[in-house]
Amino acid sequence: MKLKLKIWKQKNAAAKGRFETYDLDGVAPEMSFVEMLALLNQTLIQQGREPVAFDHDCHEGICGSCGMYINGYPHGPVKGLTTCLLSMRHFKDGETIVIEPWRAKPFPVVKDLIVDRSALDKIQVAGGFISVSAGAAPEANALPVRKHNSDLAFDSAVCIGCGACVAACKNASAMLFVSAKISQYALLPQGRPEAKERVRAMIAEMDKQGFGSCSNTGACESQCPKQIKLFNIARLNREYYKAL
């Protein structure tokens, strides 16, 4: 298939960006979106032009490196997929595809489609852990955990930290991201001893990093490639009120 690609190009954080248009031929429907971009780059380099910078690594939807707006949707129009797993089957021959980096104030553009997501790490550093050092753990089965809770904790823990929830939100809120981590620990007895300090610290850091507030539109949930549920945010709020 042939495609017209409108891609955001920006040399570095300080530079002014612009859309660049590329024509790309020879795209196969079984390619993934990042393989399509790799083909574009291969073509550009052979023409002596500058390739498009974008993050990608595992190509199986688990590392969270990739992420871009594709036709206005974080990770593209198909639910439950990262950019690297999005197949070109979902696009039509002759289509124009608009590709942009995450647009959110806490995620400044580094180059082209690459943004700086270190604000998410800072939230985790603030409290996203259980304070048990190596060597201090009790026997794993000494503390039984209700299977239902453990399964729910797992469902929240599958977040890949890609930032799509922030990008999808009109307020650039990180509530889904934060609530996933808070929920994982809130649901497990291991997480209870420092639950209050954790939620206070993570929320404070989230605000400090400039993420917006949640207005419950659910855009984050609909764009999350790991389908993390909105009810995590309700749990986060509950945990937060309990900690005040």
Added chain:
Amino acid sequence: MITLNSKIPDGPLEEKWTKYKKEAKLVNPANKKKLDIIVVGTGISGAPAASSLGELGYNVKVFCYQDTPRRAHSVAAQGGINAAKNYKNDGDSVYRLFYDVIKGGDFRAREANVYRIAEVSNQIIDHFTAIGVPFAREYGGTLTTRSFGGVQVSRTFYSSGQTGQQVLLGAYSSLNRQIKAGTVTMFPRREMLDLVVIDGKARGIIVRNLITGEIERHSAHAVVLATGGYGTIYYLSTLAVNSNASAAWKAYKRGAAFANPSFVQIHPSSVPQMNEFQSKLTLMSESLRNDGRVWVPKVRGDKRPANEIPEEERDYYLERRYPAFGNLVPRDVASRAAKERCDAGYGVGPTGLAVNLDFRDAIKKQGKKAIEEKYGNLFEMYKDITGIDSYEEPMRIYPAGHYTMGGLWVDYELMTTITGLFAIGEANFSDHGANRLGASSLMQGAGDGYFILPYTISNYLAPEIKVPRIKTDTPEFQEAEERAVERINRLLSVKGKQTATDFHKKLGKIMWDHCGMTRNEAGLTQALNLIRELREEFWKDLAVPGSADELNQELEKAGRVADFLELAELMVIDALNRRESCGAHFREESQTADHEAQRNDDEFAYVAVWEYNNDQPPVLHREELKFEFVELKQRSYK
């Protein structure tokens, strides 16, 4: 010239580690603050190492090429993590885990190291559980396990099909705790370009800031490489596309010997290649073989859809050839068996290079929900990639390059042949022999990082407490930086026509064809020439756009491919040298009458340790493997 001293403590197997810990030197807490440690890599060995060294009070600096430590490729490990808990009451023990790993590795690993990793395995599960890793549980609230290939007990702890993600994020959370505590400083988006050795001791690294292109010098009293394996040398592999061998390779060229470089695990179940643009082969966890049955049609070239082939016309070749282990034979055996069927013309799918992995019977017996609970995410991923619903028809799988058992040689203390340079996790060679068993990589990585390195590195650092912070303005740092800059300039100045990816693909094909699942003298000899020719072509015709002082992903790739072009040669030299079959290393000249790997213990019961020798061929050293506690046997899974 290096001399190998594996430093294995004397005494009975079960007492070696205890004895070592009893005698190891300690560093006083007040002194730990004054000692700097560099950890390169934040996967399932690097992140645990960094966090636990931080917890001890050392001053730790951690580096990774990703934008955040949470993305290291351990995140993609699927099936699980082994431990000898014996929660299933099925006869497991530390000894049995040890024996399975030694046997699974086809008797080419060091007994003492393997026993030690089995010994700490239970502590790893305790620790991950305590820091909130949501392992799968029984209704009674206790942890559950599943079976994996090459063993007859159920000892694999898991979180659905994304165990690697869960344990890595656990390790990442501990790392974050130490970053907050100020003991660990994180340097993301840095690529190690060289190792700095001062007076025979590893004292620092040269890195490139991948955002700005700046070259930075970082010093420490000890350096730990946790940089993973080199399976991406095949271009198409199950690894993240940016995984690379460069840090280990630079260490090799500074004097750290490389052990068994040709030992590469080809994983039996990945999504088969579909087209020439494909950038990677996605793994389908080995755990699927618990419930999936592997088969091909009995009739050569049978092109009917799988569901239309009746039961009596299916060849469940693993169950036929290996009745005792069936579909759960180790990876090397399963991979070769798939290749054998496909080469003989029985393969399925559009290319004929695939076999069926069928869940029909398991779904009939256990119900769709049970299967979904165990493997839901894998079925989804498979469908995303192929468009095939495996609840309705079989998955198609084919072997792919996966894990490198070979790596930097380390002694019992996990120290390389460079004093003060440690290698942990997949980056070292030590525990898996010639073939790794499933769910043992997370175990080894986390074990090295949490419960082994903290003891051995302290033993090394104890006499270093009087050494002040290492300065970075020494001639050694200067020389290493100049070398790194010179190499970058060289890559940029070729100005040819082919991209780094073009060369990577060509190299990958050479390695897959001649130094992959099966190897022979003629093919390997040919590969040597092909690699040398390709390397020459690389330095004449490489195209790298852009400059050194900016984010330049093509420059990053070019540097990695340049190193692969050198490592490839060492892999082939090693494969040529080992004229026996063992584990994943299958020399066609050395097989039994029924085509199983034929070891030659008289001549090859050793670790092949290669020392860099500038422009001369590498020098081979042999670490003889002494088996005091197990009897060497022809491995059989029949």
